[in-house]
Amino acid sequence: MMRILLPRSGSMLVLGLSAWSLSCSDATTEPELPTDPADLERAVLGILYEATGGDDWTRNDNWLSAAPLGEWYGVTVAADGRVIDLLLPSNNLSGPIPPELASLPALELLSLSNNDLRGGIPPQLGDLSSLVVLFLHSNRLSGPIPPALGRLSSLEHLLLAGNDLTGRIPPELGSLSSLARLSLSSNDMVGTIPTELTALPLVHLYLSSNDLSGPIPPELGTIASLQQLWLGFNELSGPIPPELGQLSSLERLYLNSNNLTGIIPSELGSLAALERFSVSRNNLTGPIPPELVNLSSLEYLWLYSNGLSGPILPELGGLSGLQLLRIEANNLEGPVPPEIGQLTALRFLAFSNNAELSGILPASLTALVELEELLAGGTDLCAPSDPDFVHWLAGIDKLRVARCDAGTGSTAYLTQAVQSREFPVPLLAGKEALLRVFATAAQPNSERMPPVRATFFLEGAPVHVADIPGKPGPIPTTVVEGDLRMSSNAAVPAEVLQPGLEMVIEVDPGGTLDPALEVASRIPETGRLAVDVRAMPVLDLTLIPLIWEEQPERRVVDLIGEMAADPTGHELLSETRSLLPVTGLAIKAHAPVTTSTNNTFRLLGELRAIHTMEGGSGHYMGIMARFEEWAGRAARPGRVSVSVPNPSTIAHELGHNMNLQHAPCGEPETTDPSFPYSRGQIGALGYDLRLGRLVAPNRPDLMSYCNPRWISDYHLTNAIGFRLRDEADTTTATATPARSLLVWGGVDAWGMPHLEPAFVVDAPPELPESDGDYRLAGLTPDGREMFSFGFAMPEVADGDGGSSFVFALPVRPGWAGNLAAITLSGPGGTATMDRDTARPMVIRRDPRTGQVRSILRGARAEALAQPDATGDLSPGMQLSVLSSRGIPDADAWRR
Numbered sequence: 036m037m038r039i040l041l042p043r044s045g046s047m048l049v050l051g052l053s054a055w056s057l058s059c060s061d062a063t064t065e066p067e068l069p070t071d072p073a074d075l076e077r078a079v080l081g082i083l084y085e086a087t088g089g090d091d092w093t094r095n096d097n098w099l100s101a102a103p104l105g106e107w108y109g110v111t112v113a114a115d116g117r118v119i120d121l122l123l124p125s126n127n128l129s130g131p132i133p134p135e136l137a138s139l140p141a142l143e144l145l146s147l148s149n150n151d152l153r154g155g156i157p158p159q160l161g162d163l164s165s166l167v168v169l170f171l172h173s174n175r176l177s178g179p180i181p182p183a184l185g186r187l188s189s190l191e192h193l194l195l196a197g198n199d200l201t202g203r204i205p206p207e208l209g210s211l212s213s214l215a216r217l218s219l220s221s222n223d224m225v226g227t228i229p230t231e232l233t234a235l236p237l238v239h240l241y242l243s244s245n246d247l248s249g250p251i252p253p254e255l256g257t258i259a260s261l262q263q264l265w266l267g268f269n270e271l272s273g274p275i276p277p278e279l280g281q282l283s284s285l286e287r288l289y290l291n292s293n294n295l296t297g298i299i300p301s302e303l304g305s306l307a308a309l310e311r312f313s314v315s316r317n318n319l320t321g322p323i324p325p326e327l328v329n330l331s332s333l334e335y336l337w338l339y340s341n342g343l344s345g346p347i348l349p350e351l352g353g354l355s356g357l358q359l360l361r362i363e364a365n366n367l368e369g370p371v372p373p374e375i376g377q378l379t380a381l382r383f384l385a386f387s388n389n390a391e392l393s394g395i396l397p398a399s400l401t402a403l404v405e406l407e408e409l410l411a412g413g414t415d416l417c418a419p420s421d422p423d424f425v426h427w428l429a430g431i432d433k434l435r436v437a438r439c440d441a442g443t444g445s446t447a448y449l450t451q452a453v454q455s456r457e458f459p460v461p462l463l464a465g466k467e468a469l470l471r472v473f474a475t476a477a478q479p480n481s482e483r484m485p486p487v488r489a490t491f492f493l494e495g496a497p498v499h500v501a502d503i504p505g506k507p508g509p510i511p512t513t514v515v516e517g518d519l520r521m522s523s524n525a526a527v528p529a530e531v532l533q534p535g536l537e538m539v540i541e542v543d544p545g546g547t548l549d550p551a552l553e554v555a556s557r558i559p560e561t562g563r564l565a566v567d568v569r570a571m572p573v574l575d576l577t578l579i580p581l582i583w584e585e586q587p588e589r590r591v592v593d594l595i596g597e598m599a600a601d602p603t604g605h606e607l608l609s610e611t612r613s614l615l616p617v618t619g620l621a622i623k624a625h626a627p628v629t630t631s632t633n634n635t636f637r638l639l640g641e642l643r644a645i646h647t648m649e650g651g652s653g654h655y656m657g658i659m660a661r662f663e664e665w666a667g668r669a670a671r672p673g674r675v676s677v678s679v680p681n682p683s684t685i686a687h688e689l690g691h692n693m694n695l696q697h698a699p700c701g702e703p704e705t706t707d708p709s710f711p712y713s714r715g716q717i718g719a720l721g722y723d724l725r726l727g728r729l730v731a732p733n734r735p736d737l738m739s740y741c742n743p744r745w746i747s748d749y750h751l752t753n754a755i756g757f758r759l760r761d762e763a764d765t766t767t768a769t770a771t772p773a774r775s776l777l778v779w780g781g782v783d784a785w786g787m788p789h790l791e792p793a794f795v796v797d798a799p800p801e802l803p804e805s806d807g808d809y810r811l812a813g814l815t816p817d818g819r820e821m822f823s824f825g826f827a828m829p830e831v832a833d834g835d836g837g838s839s840f841v842f843a844l845p846v847r848p849g850w851a852g853n854l855a856a857i858t859l860s861g862p863g864g865t866a867t868m869d870r871d872t873a874r875p876m877v878i879r880r881d882p883r884t885g886q887v888r889s890i891l892r893g894a895r896a897e898a899l900a901q902p903d904a905t906g907d908l909s910p911g912m913q914l915s916v917l918s919s920r921g922i923p924d925a926d927a928w929r930r
Contacts, residue, residue: 068138075138076118077104082135087128087152093893094126094873108871117141124170124866125149125789125874132171134159146170148194148864149789156195158183166190172218172864173197173787180219182207189213194864196220196241197785204242206231218864220244220265221785228266230254237261241862243289244268244785251290253278263287265862267313270294275314277302285309287808287862291337292316299338301326313337315361320344323362328353339385339708340364347392352377363387363410363709370394371416376402387435387709388413395419395439401427407760408433412458412711412749429461429567432694432757435711435749445555446514447472447489447540449527449566452614453730455719455748456514461755464570465529465618469722470501472523474542476510477553483508485543485554487523492537492563501525510554516720519729534570537563569755572762573619574611575653576689579645580627581638581677584895588660592627594680595658599624610686613725614737614746615693616755621653626881629889631896633659635668635677639831640791640839642675644779645887647841648880650772650799654692656685671696671832672757683737683744690738691832693754693761698747701740704836710749715739717747770799772885774846776923778811778857781839782828786863792876792919793857793868795927801843803827809861811842816855821847828861851928872921879914888914 069075081099089095096108105112111120118139128150136145137159143166152174160169161183169190176198184193185207191214200222208217209231217232218241227249228242237258247269255264256278262285271293279288280302288309295317303312304326312330315337322345323338333354343365351360352374358381368391375384376399384406386392393415400409401424409431417439418428428434437457446456449468454460462468472487487503503523515521540558548554558564578598580591598605602620603612611617628645632638638657646655657677667684669676669691676688696707700715712718714735721730735741738750775798780790788809807827812820822844831838856869877896879889891899899916919927 068135073116079133079135079138080104080107080110080118080121082133086133087130087150092123092126092128094871096873108873111144113141119165120144122146123150128152130154132157132160132176136160137162139163141165143189144168147174149173149783149787149866152176154178156181156184156200160184161186163187164189167213168192170194170864171198173783173785175199177201179203180205180208180224184208185210187211192216194218196222196863197783197787198222200224202226204229204232204247208232209234211235215239215260217241220863228252228255228271233257239263239862241265242269246270248272250274251276251279251295255279256281258282259284261285262308263862265289267291267293272296274298275300275303275319279303280305282306283308286332287311289313290317295319297321299324299327299343303327304329306330308332311335314341316340318342322346323348323351323367325350327351330354331356333357334380335359336361338362338365342366344368346370347372347375347386349374351375354378356380359383361385363389363413365389367392371396371400373397373399376400379403379405381406383408385410385709386414386416387411387711390414392416396424396436398424400424406431410435410709411437412709429569430756430760432760433753434756435709435752445473445475445542445558447538447558447564449532450720450722451724452746453717453719453721453748453751456516458719458748458752459567460748460752461567461569462532463616463618463755464533464568466532467529467724468527468532469724470525470527471516471519472503472540472542472558473514473516473521474510474523474554475514476512478551479512480509480552482510482548482552484510484523485548486545487525488541488544489525490539490541491527491531491566492539493533493535499527499531501527510552517729517731532568534568536566536568538566539563569616569759571616571618571755571758573621574617574689575621575623577623577625577651577653577655579625579642579655579657581657581659582627582629583633583659584629584631584891585633587629589627591658591660591680595624598622607680607682607685610682610737610744611689613723614686614744614751615689616751616758625655626884626886626888628657628887629891631890631892632663633661634663635665635833636831636837636839638662638677639668639670639675640779640781640841641890642677643670643839643841644777644791644878644890646675647801647843648777648796648798648878648887649885650770654689656688658685665833668831668833671830672761673829683742687737687744688833690750690754694757695738695750695754697832698736698739698750700735703740703833705832707738710736712736712747712749715741717745719748721745772797772799775800775843776813776846776850776854777841777843778813779839779841780859780866782837782861782863784836786836786861788859788861788864788866790857790859790866790868790921792872792874792921793854793923794878794917794919795846795923795930796843796878796917798843800845801841803842809840809859812858812860813850813854814856814858815853821850821854852925854922857922868921870922875918875920878917880917882913882915 094108097106109123113119124146131154134157142163148170155178158181166187172194179202182205190211196218203226206229214235216239220241221244224245230252233254243265250273253276267289274297277300291313298321301324319341328350339361346369349372357378363385367389381403387410412435418436420440451468484506486505489501491499503525578595599622602622642657654674667678667688669688671691672694678684678688697703698715699706716733730745734745736747737744777794777796782788803826806825810825812823828838859866875896877891877899
């Protein structure tokens with residue numbers, strides 16, 4: 036039996052908790068709580084401790100002791116000793132929330148988020164009349180939201196997202212007259228959005244990822260203070276209310292993935308502060324309203340997967356700050372207006388799957404020098420053969436545009452892994468290729484396939500000639516790609532494949548064919564045919580054996596050593612070499628890293644930290660024999676991944692690093708909405724150079740979850756473009772390590788933020804590349820900001836929607852000893868780490884190589900933080916030990 040010491044009348048009274056705890060044997064008996072206020076609050080906290088497994092909390096300093104309540108971990112008291120704050124987020128609380136918490140009448144802040152709390156939300160919490168903040172997000176709470184919470188007249192922040200709550204949103208919440216932030220996202224709420232909420236002074240309203248239905252209340256347009264409105268991923272129906280155009284402070288409007296119908300109201304053009312607007316994946320119709328050009332602050336516009344019709348408006352060219360324009364999968368028609376070339380900040384542009392879009396892409400698009408994606412598959416748009424336009428296209432990472440000059444008669448091409456006549460795939464320099472020449476006749480015949488001579492040129496001089504003998508016919512009347520017997524074929528040596536390559540094909544050089552067959556005798560008819568060959572950088576890949584401390588399997592250490600010794604022949608790298616744009620591999624075998632987890636999500640965060648601390652410039656892949664779940668996970672795009680030792684999984688995760696999304700086969704969590712082929716197929720003919728045979732177009736794509744896999748023309752082209760752009764600065768010197776603050780964390784599957792313990796390290800600076808929806812801040816003891824910046828949360832593939840980040844901030848004068856807290860805030864909530872945080876972690880590094888050798892958590896980290904600890908070190912091995920419980924202590928700053 037747990038016991039607690041309660042002071043009463045100047046003496047110490049020992050009181051058994053079982054008399055009034057939630058676990059008492061007589062569940063029908065109301066607990067008898069002390070009547071003295073001080074004793075009462077101590078008893079209530081004792082109930083919470085017992086109900087939620089306090090002995091197993093991550094930190095329970097002074098709980099159930101005679102110490103003043105203000106010295107109990109997570110408890111803050113006022114001058115009169117009454118409890119005003121109870122902060123126990125991410126502290127391994129498990130079990131129900133005891134209703135006795137309602138007996139803390141002065142409580143202003145209650146944060147129990149990111150735990151394992153279960154059961155319902157006690158209606159009695161509605162009696163906490165002083166409560167300003169209620170954070171219960173990221174637990175496993177179930178049942179309805181108690182209407183009694185509507186009595187919390189002082190409440191300003193209510194976060195219940197990321198639970199299993201059901202039922203309707205209580206209209207009683209409309210009585211929370213001070214509420215600025217309401218987050219109910221990622222639950223199982225049903226019913227309509229109560230109009231009573233529109234009377235609140237809300238700044239942020241998050242209701243996404245539920246099962247809400249019915250119309251969007253027009254009254255939402257009356258919440259003048261609203262800055263963010265997230266209603267996506269529900270079952271909302273009906274039109275978009277024009278009244279939303281009255282929200283003059285609105286910065287984020289997400290209505291995506293519902294069943295909305297009707298037009299996009301022209302009134303939305305009045306939202307001058309709007310930066311991000313998404314209505315994708317609905318059933319909207321009608322034209323794109325020209326009034327949207329008035330959205331002067333707009334940066335991201337998602338209109339895809341609707342039934343929008345009419346032309347692409349020239350007026351859209353006036354959105355000078357636009358970075359993303361996605362209008363694919365609609366019924367738009369006509370040409371692309373030249374004015375789109377005025378969007379010089381544009382990075383992502385998608386026209387795909389609008390069958391009535393047609394014409395030549397305007398030359399003005401070449402002014403879009405920041406463009407990373409241009410997608411026009413499933414349209415009749417095409418790219419001109421103008422050299423300047425072709426050169427511009429070659430610099431785009433993700434590309435799907437047909438050529439205007441794609442012919443239907445005799446033709447020839449080179450293929451390596453896959454090729455398409457409509458969407459040509461660039462070739463890789465220094466890699467063998469297969470030449471295929473397709474001679475066609477104007478009429479059926481019985482002639483033999485004629486001999487062919489192919490001459491290849493570099494810098495105007497011939498470098499290779501391939502003479503292909505004739506073979507049994509007949510000569511086909513159309514190009515037949517699916518049978519090697521229907522083309523004249525020759526292997527082209529790897530050394531011939533170089534940038535600037537040209538070729539001339541002579542068909543029937545002896546002139547023996549009947550001219551009436553109209554077989555083209557020369558390809559091209561005049562001049563030389565340019566062959567698009569790209570020189571790829573060597574893929575710099577560091578392989579890290581990950582050793583799970585609980586079940587260490589060291590076979591991966593030997594495997595990685597073998598891979599590093601034979602990068603061109605090892606079977607585990609076979610699909611990386613054959614399916615990805617890789618012509619050279621530089622494999623480094625990292626020393627083993629011991630870790631406390633086999634969870635891929637957490638491991639990927641640790642890989643990010645290792646990559647940052649070591650100043651890695653290439654790719655880092657952690658390999659473990661088996662994981663808790665998933666076979667791998669990767670940043671998309673990025674340089675870190677984790678994988679089991681499987682050739683297909685290794686190539687798949689590296690594909691994500693090269694910015695490839697999933698293909699739709701095998702039910703991955705998310706897929707590329709612009710993937711051009713059904714059921715995740717490769718869609719074009721592949722070629723297996725090792726076996727010398729074709730690969731059928733119905734083979735699943737490497738980036739799907741189906742087997743056996745190959746690579747599509749779409750994904751190979753995009754991976755080539757991404758690598759050339761992403762690795763263009765490989766000659767840049769690695770930044771010099773400096774005294775830095777390692778700050779890292781992420782969001783879970785429901786978008787709830789979390790922070791990992793911060794460390795003072797020697798590492799090259801790693802700073803955010805751009806602003807975004809998340810903000811990281813370091814605070815002094817008096818609440819002043821030491822640093823603050825916004826960033827976009829990186830994307831992680833092969834997971835449930837969670838993600839992670841790592842930054843190394845150069846230490847500034849005055850930081851040492853003054854950092855009291857770090858906060859991470861975003862659409863899903865706020866995470867805070869301060870000097871009371873107790874999440875022990877140890878990072879051990881080899882001082883000779885700078886390599887990280889272990890990242891350990893919990894009790895194991897506490898033990899290794901001791902000065903005489905050696906752990907699993909080999910005799911004589913000395914590692915530097917960095918330890919943190921959340922905020923670096925004085926020793927860390929002095930180290």
